[in-house]
Amino acid sequence: MQIIVTGTLLGGTYALIALGLTLQYGAARIMNLANGETLVAAGFVAFWLFTALGVNPLLGMVLIAPMALALNWLIYAWLLRPLVRRAKNRGMLEVDSILATFGLLFLFQGLMLLGFGGGYFSYKFLAEPFLILGEPYGLNRVVAFVAAVIVASLLYLFLYHTRQGTAVRAVAVDPASARLVAIDVARTAAFAFALGGALTACGGILLSTFYTFNASMGVIFTMKALIIVIMGGVGDVRGATLAALILGITETAVASLIDPGLTLAANYALFVLVLLFRPQGILGRASA
């Protein structure tokens, strides 16, 4: 029981990170390998706001998310749009964007190493026990989970109940038809990319409230997000959420029952199993 609760709490944050990546890949068609760096950068800013100015990380989210949105918009406009323009097909854009964001990963990582050094960082935020079914859990983890649920619900409402959100989904499923209903595909893709970055930043902030992080840790989270996105089915918001919970629970189970050093191995084992048996994603349907 403890494993399931801890895993679910962790999975909530993972879901946000993966939703960011799935928006960027599903709608903007950019496989953003620097996604984890957005997460770590957001964690650093939250750390700095909290330790230097005493700003509550949840309040910090209101500040950092728009910044991440703007930054990712600029990255898309300057770095990725030329790639989108010259790509003759989706495959070419995928290869180009993977290479470009791979480079971006090292640029951001280098900047953060320069600014913060290679040491580990953490801060104490709501580090007190909270009882669920008689068992104590870190209050910060519970709060992070609740915040993740709220942000994810807002995203769901936006995507499924607003005109702009439906337009984002239209661009994700069929960009060629989207322009026939007066959707500016280029702008919508840029917005989806920026929004994905903001979501990942929110995930990073929440993660930083209970997790010890350092400047070069982004890659691990990019990998986790990738695994979740592929497990959930590319572009599938609901599948990604479910996959994130599964990953969170599996990690926690392996860490507490076998050995904490095996969590990454467990990630990949799960990933291989999904690829072998449900390559279209857990909720996905087989393509015709």
Next chain:
Amino acid sequence: MLEVSNLGVCYGRHTALQGVSLHVEKGEISVMLGANGAGKSSLLKAVAGIVPAEPGTEIRMNGRAISGLDAHLIVEQGIALVPEGRGVFGELTVEENLALGAFAKRARGSEKSTLGLVHELFPRLAERKRQQVRTMSGGEQQMVAIGRALMSRPDILMLDEPSLGLSPLLSKDLFKSLKRIAVSGFGILLVEQNAKLSLKIADRGYLIENGAITGEDTADNLRHNPAVINAYLGGHRGNA
């Protein structure tokens, strides 16, 4: 309303259309007849802004030059295309497809009344609001495609082979609906392989061969034109 003059389209070295001129008026149906590869689809795509037109092309909508505009801006000028293969959002529901149809700024104010009109034309769409479009039959998907295009409140509705893949009975229903759409004030530019049915509902027709317009007449005259009968109506006068 829609005036095209001297339209040219090239794919690399291949010339698909050359010196094409035509016009479509409000409330009237114009049909474009031609063999496969004659350039019919290229014509619609060029007007919709999906393929670039050659320099020298002039396309005007309600007096405004629109050639060279991006596809999404052309919709705002009042031209909607139902592409070959329909181009519906299969993963989305009927309701969502229709709502997206009204994404154009020109359409948002009148979304409710247009939706009423679409439901009146295709009652099936009102019954199947929440169904995912990819799970529907070909005929129903065609209704979604046309309904979605109408939701943008176009002055001109362009359709590329709408009866393709539909049974003769469904095709007949479809053409009846098109006639009703024209009667409610929309202009229609239709590209069709089914010359018989389309000439029945059309007001005027154009003949297109090897990328150029070779004839223009009223639908009635075209139906009795021996060349048209030979080429598109099966060669027997009695069938027309």
